[in-house]
Amino acid sequence: MEGSILRIRDLYVSYGKIKAINGVSIEVKKGECVAIVGANGAGKSTLLKSIMGFVKRQKGEILFLDKKIDGLATHTIAKMGISFVPEGARVFPSISVYGNLLLGAYKEKDKTTIKRRLERVYGIFPRLKERLNQAAGTLSGGERQMLAMARALMGEPKLLMVDEVSLGLMPKLVDVVFDVIDRLHKEGLTILLSEQNAHKASEVADRIYILELGKILKETDRDGILNDPLIKKAYLGM
Numbered sequence: 001m002e003g004s005i006l007r008i009r010d011l012y013v014s015y016g017k018i019k020a021i022n023g024v025s026i027e028v029k030k031g032e033c034v035a036i037v038g039a040n041g042a043g044k045s046t047l048l049k050s051i052m053g054f055v056k057r058q059k060g061e062i063l064f065l066d067k068k069i070d071g072l073a074t075h076t077i078a079k080m081g082i083s084f085v086p087e088g089a090r091v092f093p094s095i096s097v098y099g100n101l102l103l104g105a106y107k108e109k110d111k112t113t114i115k116r117r118l119e120r121v122y123g124i125f126p127r128l129k130e131r132l133n134q135a136a137g138t139l140s141g142g143e144r145q146m147l148a149m150a151r152a153l154m155g156e157p158k159l160l161m162v163d164e165v166s167l168g169l170m171p172k173l174v175d176v177v178f179d180v181i182d183r184l185h186k187e188g189l190t191i192l193l194s195e196q197n198a199h200k201a202s203e204v205a206d207r208i209y210i211l212e213l214g215k216i217l218k219e220t221d222r223d224g225i226l227n228d229p230l231i232k233k234a235y236l237g238m
């Protein structure tokens with residue numbers, strides 16, 4: 001494993017009086033797939049949103065490729081190489097699938113590069129290729145999730161962050177999306193995902209952080225999560 005791509009030190013984030021993140025320190029190394037596992041309201045989305053600069057931190061430091069990114073604007077953070085797939089597969093509903101994909105590469109001006117990226121995402125998501133001219137709002141939930149991921153990949157990120165990909169999807173589609181995550185990871189992409197489903201997380205992640213009430217309760221590898229009595233009870237329903 002190479003060096004660190006993302007390092008968070010002692011992060012605190014509040015919404016008014018609500019303390020969502022209470023002193024979180026995590027690290028993601030190049031090429032790793034890391035999962036943040038936690039229940040509803042644990043702070044998973046807030047953690048990812050604070051990395052992306054959507055929510056401001058009260059305290060702490062966020063380093064991306066050894067550069068401080070906390071306090072930077074979201075578009076600057078995106079430009080440095082982080083793509084975020086938000087919860088609920090948000091796409092631009094009135095724009096075509098193709099248009100949504102192009103928006104994911106809006107910073108890239110070179111037509112050949114854009115074409116190469118399009119071919120790559122068509123290879124990963126053949127379903128989208130069949131629906132290029134369809135308005136994104138008319139896609140099924142699973143297809144929208146795929147489009148949201150494909151759009152994020154069009155930016156050719158160094159770090160892909162995926163928030164609660166399995167939420168609201170049928171189990172079969174959850175499997176499809178997790179297969180894609182696994183494939184991207186095996187191709188060398190660094191991934192940070194948040195997930196309520198500890199089982200699914202353990203299928204793809206090299207390492208897992210358990211987040212509870214805004215604090216990291218535990219860090220474990222993928223086998224550890226399935227064998228830890230505490231995790232089994234709280235997150236695997238055993």
Ligand code: ATP
Nearest residue numbers: 015018020038039040041042043044045046047196
């Ligand atoms: P879920 O799985 O339900 O999305 P989560 O782990 O992603 O949960 P967050 O959405 O990060 O959790 O929420 C963490 C805490 O912060 C919760 O108590 C939530 O109510 C609160 N919170 C989140 N967003 C806001 C906001 N915009 N304003 C006020 N409180 C918020």
